[in-house]
Amino acid sequence: xxxxxxxxxxxxxxxxxxxxxxxxxxxxxxxxxxxxxxxxxxxxxxxxxxxxxxxxxxxxxxxxxxxxxxxxxxxxxxxxxxxxxxxxxxxxxxxxxxxxxxxxxxxxxxxxxxxxxxxxxxxxxxxxxxxxxxxxxxxxxxxxxxxxxxxxxxxxxxxxxxxxxxxxxxxxxxxxxxxxxxxxxx
Numbered sequence: 003x004x005x006x007x008x009x010x011x012x013x014x015x016x017x018x019x020x021x022x023x024x025x026x027x028x029x030x031x032x033x034x035x036x037x038x039x040x041x042x043x044x045x046x047x048x049x050x051x052x053x054x055x056x057x058x059x060x061x062x063x064x065x066x067x068x069x070x071x072x073x074x075x076x077x078x079x080x081x082x083x084x085x086x087x088x089x090x091x092x093x094x095x096x097x098x099x100x101x102x103x104x105x106x107x108x109x110x111x112x113x114x115x116x117x118x119x120x121x122x123x124x125x126x127x128x129x130x131x132x133x134x135x136x137x138x139x140x141x142x143x144x145x146x147x148x149x150x151x152x153x154x155x156x157x158x159x160x161x162x163x164x165x166x167x168x169x170x171x172x173x174x175x176x177x178x179x180x181x182x183x184x185x186x187x188x
Contacts (some may be wrong), residue, residue: 003074011075018065025062032076033058036083039147043087057083063065077153084157096152126174129179142167 003011018024036057041050060082061068066080138159139158143149149157154165 006010008070008074012070015065015075017068018062019068022065024064025065028061028075032079035076036079036145039080039142040083040103041088042142042146044090049090049159051088053083056086058151060086071156073153073156077156080147080149080153080158081157084139094101117140125179129176133175137175140165140169141172154176 014024014027018028033054037050037054039054040057041047044050044053057079061079068075071077132139136158140154143154143157145149151162151165151169154160154169156161158165159188160168
């Protein structure tokens with residue numbers, strides 16, 4: 003997001019703090035990305051819809067406490083959504099799910115210097131489903147949500163260097179499994 007876009011977004015947020023009706027513009031802007039983020043983690047449309055609704059209700063209810071920290075408002079929404087997913091799995095005592103869109107896996111594979119085929123994509127999807135949740139989270143945010151390390155750190159309550167390290171470790175595990183040469187771009 004450019005500096006101008008960030009300022010415009012902050013203007014909308016300040017307006018929404020005074021008039022909750024203005025929050026509709028924020029909702030419209032971010033609904034799809036937050037819903038898809040939640041859907042990948044639940045693999046259930048109804049659950050993702052419920053969690054998405056709760057995310058936006060919480061954001062609206064706590065909007066007065068929101069403070070700009072140098073990155074898009076969406077980072078705050080992803081943080082709330084992540085907390086909602088964690089609460090859901092604690093309550094239902096289920097194993098966290100990560101549903102990977104094949105298109106996004108292809109984008110990840112295109113960042114390699116190696117050739118890839120359908121069998122390799124299937125193996126990558128299978129292996130990512132076996133990664134620890136913390137590694138999947140950083141990969142999802144970095145490659146599927148296009149978040150920078152600063153935003154990832156905020157969303158996951160860690161340092162920026164911790165976000166980088168966790169991402170590199172996850173990529174190293176994938177590289178070891180597939181002998182991939184993933185380009186690191188920080």
